[in-house]
Amino acid sequence: MNEGQTVRLRLDHLTKIFPQRGGKGNVVAVDDVTLDIYSGEFITLLGPSGCGKTTTLRLIAGFELPNQGQILLEGQDITHQPPNKRDMALVFQNYALFPHLTVYRNVAYGLETRGLPARTIRERVGEVLALVGLEGLEDRRPNQLSGGQQQRVALARCLVMQPRILLFDEPLSNLDAKLRVQMRSEIHALQRRLHITSIYVTHDQTEAMALSDRIVVMNGGRIEQVGSPPEIYRCPSTRFVADFIGRANFLPIELTARQGETAAFHLLGQSLRAPLPASGAENLVAMLRPEALMLRDDPDLPQVQIIQTMYLGSEVEYVVQHEDQRLIVVEHDPRNRRIFAEGERAGVTFVPEAVHLLGDGA
């Protein structure tokens, strides 16, 4: 999907090293990160805390300077440009609204800094406030707003700048669960409508899946995988990605043959073929998402013991014992199917197309 699109921002072998707090030694927060971000796309940096995603964002915003590497905005080297000269706007985790200024003044702040005429500022602030649904609240102070409204002001304050890149630093992590889902959908709709190139940092994989055109999974300062949400979910390139995005069962396989880029193997009593992982690893495991496994009342299938049954309404989640391994099985829409009780035995099977091979070590 990216062919023919123009590169808006290029991160070229970025490395950022922090001295360790209080002691000798250094921490490599961002480790040789190279990434192209295309015009108009919504890209998410996803990873556990300490994976370097926020530092990468702060390098892009200019709040940190890299030890190595370059940042190019539309081909122009901005590695050492100060943050206020970069045509980007950052939505902060804690909103970072100016508490002493009204909503209007908060949103107008950046335009005033640019020295635009008062009339233009009034028009543009008005438009943006309407866009995020904050009309009528112009004269409120941030502390008179709800969490969701504060989030909208933070967003409006950045949108009004019409920046070349919009940066988000875990903007939804301070909202309660319901509001988070609602704001997620609003950000999604706005971004699709305005086509602002957006870089979004989060540790929440659902948020990343819901919002992104592409997801960059990071771990230990390095990029693990870049891909669209379905690519990342269905074909994770490493065990880390498979484990971090959703949940995964890793099952041993009996390899029967390698032919070019595919492997033939036995899994849970079935023989099948699947593409070999790109890394060309020797020991292979099969990754199966919980919803790709199924439990049936069938004595001919490989048998498992039900350890735990959790009824969640739209699905039933089982923990089962298969030989010396515990597996997670999720059955969607359990209305018409029998629910197995804890302690029962059942046969296990799977959707063959869902099998994805991974190197064991990676």
Place this chain on the structure above:
Amino acid sequence: MQNFALQRQVNQFRRIFQDPVLAIALLGVSLFVFILILLPLFSVIGESLSPKNAPLFQRYLTEPIYQNIILNTLVLGVLTAAVSTAVGFLFAFVQVKLDVPFKRLMHILALIPIISPPFAVATAIIVLFGRNGVITRGVFGVRFDIYGLFGLTLALSLSLFTVAYLTLRGMMQALDPALDEAATNLGAGKWRVFRTVTLPMLLPGIASAFLLVFVEAIADLGNPLVLGGNFEVLATRIYISIIGLYDTSSAAVFSLILLVPSLLVFILQNYIISRSNVVSVTGKPSGTPQYIHAPLVRWTLFGLCMAICLLIALIYGTIVLGAFVEVLGVNNNFTLRHFDFVLNGLGSKAMWDTTRLSIISTPVAGLLGMLIAFLVVRKEFFGRAALDFATMLGIAVPGTIIGIGFLLVFNTPTVWELPFFGPVTVLPKLTGGQAMFGGALAIVIVYVIRSVPTALRAGVAALTQIDPAIEEASVSLGADNARTFRRITLPLIRPALLASLIFAFARSMTTISAIVFLTTPQTRIMTQQILNEVENVRYGNAFAYCVILILIVLTAIGVLYLGVGSTTGAERAFQGGAR
């Protein structure tokens, strides 16, 4: 990995010099600290350590008469610190832990010494308790000798306990009541809670208050001059060496002897405070503080506190009354003669000069303090901690030593012979005869360096309460550092700025030790005039000066409140946080 550390510093400087305003600010602040604080200080140290002064050192450190002076200084410091800390603790405890009447009044009485000129308390004590004292002779008929260690400790403690009070009150309020509740919940009685929880938590605060008062007490010049009698301390020795004997060498040597304990104690105090952050980890109290209800404890402490308040009221009453009568205790006829002298007579020039110079120095000190705080808290650069420390020297170094340092550096202009340009005046003549602006500039500078440290601490405290992301947001929206500081940071730390301005003005109006060597016939300073009047036993004039001075400071506080404003406009967001 070595080159990363270097690269980091290169990056930091690159960052700073990308913003010219920031670079200029940092450069200006560094020059300020270097030329106006460090250079005078090093001159004093250099002068005192010059080889020709070696015999002086030997004399002062071995001869009993001088050993006595050193001992006196330390004894006075320790006694004053002990009494002040005890009184400060008492006042703070009554404010925070007891439910008793007149708390507001006690608080105000405890704050009066901040705006009170030096000598005021000492002079009132002489009038009340001296050989011809209104109370000692008038009521009890004894000729009591107030001059010496006792009178000095009394006067200094009554002036300096405020420092201990404010430190300890802040700490007691920051104590998380949940700790008390937890201890009580585990079955401890109130006394046990106090002994095993409250007191240990406050120990760093108590130590810090003690050390702060000690530094101020051994540096004090005004009280020993007036109340010392035969009890000599280092500060008065330095004063006499300069004013009486024109002997800069021995003044410098005495200065170094005084400087050593001052700086050691100051560094120790900083160390204790930096390690005592455990006290207020959570920032805001989570429970409601429990008052102590035991009647014996409650009313004993209340009685003690009220007795001290009575003494304070008596002393300030004496000052006011003394200004309106001929000679208090001798001829109690009403007169406006003393006020006429200050307002219209010979004294009026000092009043106007002092006020003018304080008005100039106050905003400079306040803004400079906030600026240094901003740089120290928010920016990363090599020498950040050194900048903080060097700025604090402005108050840690005894005022007399700063005064001598100024004499040493600025009494003759520093001229560099440059190739092509010829002689260039690098540092102008600021003190003595024919000084720039009649010596007024030197006094303004001293006012500023004496006030900046308090502003810096207030600014640092306020800034650490504000999420740096708010400033980053401003930068991210295109504002440079200067605009961010002006539009975002400064309004948010307005309460700290207000406090700093008030303090700077009050300190400038009341300071004596640092400017006593710098006044010239063209520039008269009130505190020095008060000293003159006291030395010539014209107490009435001195009291009138004090009353006028206090009124000027109170007016200034009112004007600052209205002009600067004490709120940020974000109060609900920072509830209780900005203070």
